[in-house]
Amino acid sequence: MQDNKRRIVIVGGVAAGMKAASRLRRLDPELEITVLERGRRVSYGACALPYYIEGLFEELDEVMQTPAGVLRDAEFFRKVKGFEVRPGTEALAVDRAAKRVRIRDLASGTESVLPYDALVLATGNRPILPPLPGIDLAGVHPLKSPEDAEQLMELAQQARHAVIVGGGLIGLEMAEALRKRGIAVTLLEMKDQVLASALDFGMAALVHRELRKNGVDLRLSEALQRIEGEAGKVTRVITAAGSYPADLVVMAIGVRPEVSLAREAGLEIGPTGAIAVNERLQTSDPAIFAAGDCAESTDLLSGKKVYVPLGSTANKHGRVVADNLCGREERFPGILGSLSVKVFDLNVARSGLSEEDARLLGRDPVTVLASAPDRAHIYPGAKPVIIKLVAERASRRLLGAQVLGSGAVDKRIDTLVAALTLGASVDQLATMDLAYAPPFASAMDPLIQAANVLRNKLDGIAASLDPLEVQQLRQQNRDALLLDVRSPAEHAEIRIPGATLIPLGALRARLAELPRDRQIIPFCKLSLRGYEAQLILQAAGFEKVRFMEGGILAWPFELETGPIREPATPEGAIEQVA
Incomplete structure (x- = not known):
């Protein structure tokens, strides 16, 4: 039959x-x-x-x-x-x-x-393995299959020095894995940032800080030139900038x-x-x-x-x-490029268009950077998250989002995925009925806060600069004044070099100390107080004022800690109560 x-x-x-x-x-x-x-x-x-x-x-x-x-x-x-x-x-x-x-x-x-x-x-x-000298040496592996993992695990048990080539998802995850095993790790990335196809530079710079904080020797804008070895086994890798010892090399420059x-x-x-x-x-x-x-x-x-x-x-x-x-006529509509990755104590996620992508597509993007605790600040275990929203200026439609921090980023990015999929506007995101209880969120969830800041920016109420713009302004215009409106105690713990400290509670009484002909950029830990300072200064007639988005939490450049050499404020200055 x-x-x-x-x-x-x-x-x-x-x-x-x-x-x-x-x-x-x-x-x-x-x-x-x-x-x-x-x-x-x-x-x-x-x-x-x-x-x-x-x-x-x-x-x-x-x-x-x-x-x-x-x-x-x-x-x-x-x-x-x-x-x-x-x-x-x-x-x-x-x-x-x-x-x-x-x-x-x-x-x-x-x-x-x-x-x-x-x-x-x-x-x-299949992993991309460029035809470079030494690519076939023992100890040089991609991570694609369980068999690759077996070989890398065997090498990791004896290795002292590892080089990871590529700053994508696998490269970052392997950097953490090998550091946790006590191995010295050098990470080579030929571009000027990690996660280049996923994050805008300012957000990636915060990932750079996390990697370096955890002992990863991060080498940006360095392309691998060759791999050298002895007796058929890898011993070092060579770039235009130097030579790095290696008992194992993880090739993580991408796949085809x-x-x-x-x-x-x-x-x-x-x-x-x-x-x-x-x-x-x-x-x-x-x-x-x-x-x-x-x-x-x-x-x-x-x-x-x-x-x-x-x-x-x-x-x-x-x-x-x-x-x-089976005849069910199902359709796959497409993707938003949503992804997440854990980099030591930093959780990173993104979806939709980056600011650069949106600009290349002619979408006239407006962005905002907002920092907030991931739950009510009074609840034990609250940790910060930093949210970057990208929207189209004319339509106010959300175009993309990037979220990172030691706090819970996954539920925020998943909410944003739903909003992006459904074509929501910034205004609709701001009014979403998100669940609230102190163990899980604040009454105004970080997403709601970020959406409201972006609405204020679109409506011309909030005048702001992101940290990259602030740094560029400081480099181009030495007259720009970075104004720290946190408390003296916060300032003593960590601060941006060169910033002037006037706590928010003392600002109205000390307006005469500030120049009216210079660009003033107030900021605080999250920049809620920075925004309040902007409004106070504008009400007092200061015209060149923009607060720094994201606050000191989102500042990816040099920070100063430890004892302050000279008093930053007169004795008895009023402290701002957060």
């Missing part, structure tokens, strides 16, 4: 491929589903690999386990999910006319042909979509270099779908095709593919 089951072949057994296969089985118990995976392991969480190297969990197989602790291997998927997974099997070529895939068993070398009615390409990405199978099959490759797909994630061949890190997406705000490989997107792709294969 002839078997008329519909045959679905999936190439790639990690995030998108396994999500598609599992969803397919739930929707249709009669499908014949085969997943091919070149590696030995399937359905693993690669994003957890730096935390394995850090030592936060002991067994590498935990990245392949369900929340209940069950190992997701080929046997699990056969028995529990009801489909076939073939680890160690490489897809060599796709014959689109005959609808079949030529495959090879990597253990035996045996080749065979697998027919399909529909094909899903979930081939993922793995599209060789698709290209050789004649499928269309998009402008990003990833496989071109429509909203249903179909390729240029209607019988072939592409999902995950090999496929491009559409940016929801710009409408342009983008390549942002993330496990969250890959899982969504897999579900959309499965639904369409």
Whole structure:
């Protein structure tokens, strides 16, 4: 009797491929589903690999386990999910006319042909390894797979000096992981900031400070030139600026979509270099779908095709593919480039357009930087967050956001993702009915505060400069006066060099001390008092006044601590009560 089951072949057994296969089985118990995976392991969480190297969990197989602790291997998927997974099997070529895939068993070398009615390409990405001298030395590795993690863990147990090449997500996570193991870490980034595709420079500068505070030798604007070694093993890396010792080198300069199978099959490759797909994630061949890190997406705000490989997107792709294969006409609308990363004690997140992106797209961006505690300041454990909002001047529509701090940034960025997805304005964000209780937020959540500051700026009520603008102004105009309106006690603890201290409570009585012909820039810890100072000065007739956004918390440049050499204020000055 002839078997008329519909045959679905999936190439790639990690995030998108396994999500598609599992969803397919739930929707249709009669499908014949085969997943091919070149590696030995399937359905693993690669994003957890730096935390394995850090030592936060002991067994590498935990990245392949369900929340209940069950190992997701080929046997699990056969028995529990009801489909076939073939680890160690490489897809060599796709014959689109005959609808079949030529495959090879990597253990035996045996080749065979697998027919399909529909094909899903979930081939993922591959690390960028530039053809530089020494790139093949022992001890030089990317971090892509569990096998990479095994090798890096073995090296880390003996290493004294590590060099990380690249200041993206993996580079930052590995910097922390290796420092936590007591290894001296040098991080090379060829651009002038880390997370260059995610953060504007001012926010990235705060990440630079965190890295250096935790002992990372951060080398910006330094490109790797070559890697040197002895007896076939790495010993140092060389840049134009110097030489750095290395027992191990982590190559983390980025990834490229793995599209060789698709290209050789004649499928269309998009402008990003990833496989071109429509909203249903179909390729240029209607019988072939592409999902995950090999496929491009559409940016929801710009409408342009983008390549942002993330496990969250890959899982969504897999579900959309499965639904369409089962006739459910599902669409994948696009992405906002949302991401988050932990850098030592700093939590970092972003979504939507950066200020630079918005400007390049001609959106006339207006931005604001606002700092606040992540919960009621009276509740134990309150920590700061710094929020940068980007909006379009004319429409007041939100375009993007960046949030960082030692406090809770995740719920703020997720709220902003919802606002960006729905096309909300700054005014709508400011009136959102966010949940409040002292253990979780302040009565005016930091998001609400940031939105209100931006509304004031758009309405011409608040005149402000961000810290980068302040620094540029100070460098270009030595007459600019940076006015610290915090209390003497706060000033004694930490301060911006060269700033003049007049506490807010003493400001009205000491207006005569301030020059009316100079630019005055008041600030405090968060710059709420800085804004109050701006209003006091303007009411007194001062015309050149702008407060500094974000306060001293958002100042990414030099700070001074320790005893003050000379008194900054006359004895008996009035202190501001926060």
